[in-house]
Amino acid sequence: MISQENSTGRPLADSAWLDNHHKAKIPERTAVAKRLSHLHPNSILDLGCATGLWLELLNNYIPKECEFIGIDSDEESLYLAQKRSKSWDRKVTLMHLNLEEDLKQIPPSDLTLAFNIFPYIKDLTSFVEALSLKNPKGALAVRQYDGASIRFGPMPTFERQNIEVDLRMATESSNKFHHYDLDRTFDVLKKSHYKNKHFEFELFERSSPFPKDFIPYYNGMIERTCQHISDKSAEYLRKWMNEDQTMTNRYFYEVDLIALLS
Ligand SMILES: C[S@@+](CC[C@H](N)C(=O)[O-])C[C@H]1O[C@@H](n2cnc3c(N)ncnc32)[C@H](O)[C@@H]1O
Numbered sequence: 001m002i003s004q005e006n007s008t009g010r011p012l013a014d015s016a017w018l019d020n021h022h023k024a025k026i027p028e029r030t031a032v033a034k035r036l037s038h039l040h041p042n043s044i045l046d047l048g049c050a051t052g053l054w055l056e057l058l059n060n061y062i063p064k065e066c067e068f069i070g071i072d073s074d075e076e077s078l079y080l081a082q083k084r085s086k087s088w089d090r091k092v093t094l095m096h097l098n099l100e101e102d103l104k105q106i107p108p109s110d111l112t113l114a115f116n117i118f119p120y121i122k123d124l125t126s127f128v129e130a131l132s133l134k135n136p137k138g139a140l141a142v143r144q145y146d147g148a149s150i151r152f153g154p155m156p157t158f159e160r161q162n163i164e165v166d167l168r169m170a171t172e173s174s175n176k177f178h179h180y181d182l183d184r185t186f187d188v189l190k191k192s193h194y195k196n197k198h199f200e201f202e203l204f205e206r207s208s209p210f211p212k213d214f215i216p217y218y219n220g221m222i223e224r225t226c227q228h229i230s231d232k233s234a235e236y237l238r239k240w241m242n243e244d245q246t247m248t249n250r251y252f253y254e255v256d257l258i259a260l261l262s
Contacts, residue, residue, distance in 0.1 A: 004017040006077055007077075008073055008074045008075075009176065010074065010177070011176050011177050011179075013074070015050070015076075018050050018051055019053070020216040023216070024206075024213055024216070024218070025204060026057075029054070033054075033061045033062075036062070036111065036141060037058075037061040037062050039111055041066055041111035042110050043066060043067040043068075044058060044062065044069070044109060044110070044112075045071070045106070045107065045111070046068070046069070046071070046115070047071055048099070048114075048115070049078075049081055049094070050074070051081050052070055052081030052082075052094075054113060054115060055068050055081070055084075055088075056084050056085075064088075064089050064090040067092070067093070068092045069092075069093045069109060070092075070093075070094045071094075072096070073099070081094055093107075095107075099121065100122065100123070100127065103127070103130050106130075106131075108138060109138055110139065111138065111139050112134075112138060112139070112140045114141070115142070115143040118142070118178075118181055118184075119144075119179065119181040120176075120177050124184060124188045125192075128188050132192060132194050137262075138262070139260060139262040140259075142185065142257070142258070142259040142260075142261070143202075143256050144181060144182050144256060144257040144259075146255075147167065147168070147180045148182075150221070151253055152251070152252045154250075154251065162229075162230075162233050163237060166228070167179075167228050167229055168180070170229065171228060182256075182257045186199070186259075189259050192261065194261035194262060195262065196262045197259065197261050199257065201255050202255065202256045203255055204254050204255075204256065206251070206252050207250070208247045209247070215247075221252075222237065225237060
């Protein structure tokens, strides 16, 4: 059983999972880092920075005068982020905080990153409102995946829909996070008090032959799905994987909500 939970029990947040996810998406994430560098922030605050992977990437594209601040409630992840940050030639502050409980201690910054962190926040409206008041001139960059916009194939629609329903039943009732959070995020951001709101949807896609760096993420995603669905659907999915062990006739895509507010 692979848990994909970090040491504080946050799902989809253990360091190996985040590493695989990051490596699979390096080309797309590099493009994001370059785009963010055009905002010329003097400080970047990464909410739920985990092991510091995004900050490490940004370190390559953002001038060293810009301060990096990372916040996470998981000490083990912060320890890894701390180790990573040692080679960065800039001011770096890593804070062990619970974003909801310690809301007042979140510092203001020019650019705040909320990358796949909202699913863990219960009262998202109040949280976004509080962020917008921290620095009225600051920007908020959001990236949000959704369990319903991840697809692998080809497979019969009937089988896929069985898997999707099983997965939704298993994860929707979780009180640990919202696996289906794109619509809540969109809604809250649209109604927020930020003046400028820009929304996009970003496609991440790979078709076989898969690049080497993508395969651990892909396999992890399939294995995680197998663990959360009914025995019958899991049996189908494992058989489907085994039918094409060399992965010659496979595709994968997911769509993330991207927002920039200021
Ligand atoms: C899915 S990971 C996202 C990591 C990174 N932002 C990314 O996009 O790769 C979520 C991170 O948020 C942290 N987290 C979740 N809820 C939190 C909270 N209430 N306060 C602080 N950190 C939290 C978890 O510990 C985990 O490291």
